[in-house]
Amino acid sequence: MSGQVYRVEKLVAGGDGIVRDRSQTIFAPFVIPGEQVRIEVLAGSRRPVRAKVTELVSASPDRVEPHCPLFMTCGGCQLQHIAYGRQLRLKEEILAESLTRIAKIETEVKPMLASPLPDHYRSRIKLQVRAGRAGFFGVDHRSLVPVTYCYLAYEGINLAIPQAAELIAAERPKTVELIEDADGALVAVVESGRKEKIFYRRETGWCHDPARQVAFRQVNPAQNEVLRSIVAEAVGRIQPEGVIELYAGAGNLTGELMRHCTWIVAVDSDRAAVALAQERFSFASPAPVNFLWQKAEDFLASEWAQRMRPELVVLDPPRTGAKPAIPGVVQLRPEHILYVSCDPASLARDLRELADGGYHLEQVIPLDMFPQTSHIESVALLSKLEGG
DSSP, X not given: OXXXXXXXXXXXXXXXXXXXXXXXXXXXXXXXXXXXXXXXXOTTOXXXXXEEEEEEEEOOTTBOOOXXXXXTXXXXXXXXXXXXXXXXXHHHHHHHHHHHHTSOOOOOBOOOBOOSOSSSOBSEXXXXXXXXXXXXXXXXXXXXXXXXXXXTXXXXXXXXXXXXHHHHHHHOOSEEEEEEOTTSOEEEEEEETTEEEEEEEETXXXXXXXXXXXXXXXXXHHHHHHHHHHHHHHHHHHOOSEEEXXXXXXXXXXXXXXTSOSEEEEEESOHHHHHHHHHHTSSOOSSOEEEEESOHHHHHTSHHHXXXXXXXXXXXXXXXXXXXXXXXXXXXXXXXXXXXXXXXHHHHHHHHHHHHTTEEEEEEEEEOSSTTSSOOEEEEEEEEOTTO
């Protein structure tokens, strides 16, 4: 097989390229559609069949030199070899293909909104620790790749990576999460077993302060503002009286929602996130907000939820999607549903069920929350069909 030349057909979710050998589909990483390659199937690979590229016979004009020397070894990035503009187009295609193949929905996917920062956009990274060394998981998802610098992270965090060695020596943690929080403070969350300790970086070194709270911040703060503006624009057009927000987390979208409605019930199963949201919105807010610590599906099954008549339900689930909550959302019969997704496959699966439940997909807006990686964020807006 290594002597045969294959043409890369397309990229799929996860960032691998597809080549075909007769009726066999083969997945190969770090390629670009249209390129011609020689490959070698990995030993023990069955379904899916995986291969490594042994020779790049014909390169795409969109291939660029990766700026990280650990690319193709570290598992953090999958697309650093592709020019950023082409990354955006490929992600659009993956999203559209998921909607067609899984949801059986033909719709126009809006052009993907580029991140203001294609590099150095992360306000937090989590280092794995083994035998006193810190790094990221490798492309095999098992081995540890030691790192001293990450091209996705804020520069302040990169300065702190070597400084984390003293924490690792003292605490012997499993992970160390380095965060530049919303107040500009450099924070290390050290996790050993089930226990977490929070340290702040001072000129004299790391200081443990259990009473101080981490000022909440999203991973990509600049692009998160773009997400919030998309949500604000959509909700501003709807002008709902009541909103149920599921998978609300620490209230990332709640602040935008409350500007355009009379009441909100925000639900999340993460107790710490709910407590943080309650603290963040404990003072004045344009609309009253009830934060509930509960699974979305359990809340929707409650008598209280059944009596509500929200015009809008907002979902912002994890990568696995909102499958357990979808039947309850359909039963509520809101006029509109706003679904924020970080995985095209789970989004497409849930959109199919919502369509079967009497909802029409109006638009899908993708935005690049994690440049250089295969992750795809999008916002879908649905409306109830007439007579539904």
